[in-house]
Amino acid sequence: MAKDLDGGITRLGEGFEGVEWNILGQRYFPKADCGSTFSFETNSEPGQFVPVHIHPNQDEFILVQEGELHVKLDGQWSVARPGDLVRMPRGIPHGYFNKGDVPARALFWVSPAGPLRALFEKLDRMTDVEEVVRTSAAHEVDFLPPEANA
Numbered sequence: 001m002a003k004d005l006d007g008g009i010t011r012l013g014e015g016f017e018g019v020e021w022n023i024l025g026q027r028y029f030p031k032a033d034c035g036s037t038f039s040f041e042t043n044s045e046p047g048q049f050v051p052v053h054i055h056p057n058q059d060e061f062i063l064v065q066e067g068e069l070h071v072k073l074d075g076q077w078s079v080a081r082p083g084d085l086v087r088m089p090r091g092i093p094h095g096y097f098n099k100g101d102v103p104a105r106a107l108f109w110v111s112p113a114g115p116l117r118a119l120f121e122k123l124d125r126m127t128d129v130e131e132v133v134r135t136s137a138a139h140e141v142d143f144l145p146p147e148a149n150a
Contacts, residue, residue: 003033003034003035003113004034004035005032005033005034005036006032006034010029010030010031010032012041013029013041014029015028015029015030015031015040015041016030016031016032016033017030021120021121021123021124022124022125023120023123023124023126023132024048024123024126024127024129024132025045025048026042026043026044026045026048026050027042027043028040028041028042028043028120029041029043030117030120031107031109032109033113033117034113035112035113036111036112036113037109037110037111037112037113038109038110038113038114038116038117039107039108039109039110040107040108040109040120041105041106041107041108042104042105042106042108043103043104043105044067044069044096044098044103044104044105044106045098045103046098046099046100046101046102046103047098047099048097048098049095049096049097049098049149050095050096050097051095051143051144051146051148051149052072052093052094052095052143052144052148052149053093053094053095053136053141053142053143053144054091054092054093054094054141054142054144055088055090055091055110055114055140055141056090056091056140056142057090057112057114057140058090058110058111058112058113058114058116058140059087059088059089059090059110059111060088060090060094060108060109060110061085061086061087061088061108061109061110061111062080062085062086062088062096062106062107062108063083063084063085063086063106063107063108064080064081064082064083064084064086064104064105064106065082065105065106065107066082066102066103066104066105066106067082067098067100067102067103067104067105068080068081068082068098068100068104069086069096069097069098069104069106070096070097070098070099071086071094071095071096071097072093072094072095072096072097072148072149073086073088073092073093073094074092074093074094075093080096080106093144093148095148095149097149114139114140115139115140116139116140116141118139119135119136119139119140119141122135122139123135123136
């Protein structure tokens, strides 16, 4: 049975229930979690990125709040700035990169929620990139080979 949404406010720079994850150096704060959606805030320092990957069963969105993110979506590069919404349909390869010289902050969400929260819980403070890729695949996130990031 899908989890119901808990009402309330999750403050800027905080995760609900005080949760914060460190995933390969990036800070993630869960904002809302229920069966229909899972949302989280990311904080990406210059040079940080999430390589091109596919969610076969989830649509994903990014609302950029500060800085800018270079997004590769279905082989095409674009730049998302504060206030821009990036729409990434399920099954389409995508990745995001902070190629700027200032931190970027964004609100992400996926629909349906699927196993993404469970994945982030497992990835928290994991440092072995190969294990990150294997664990992600077991949670419906499939990373493409490194050349997909070019």
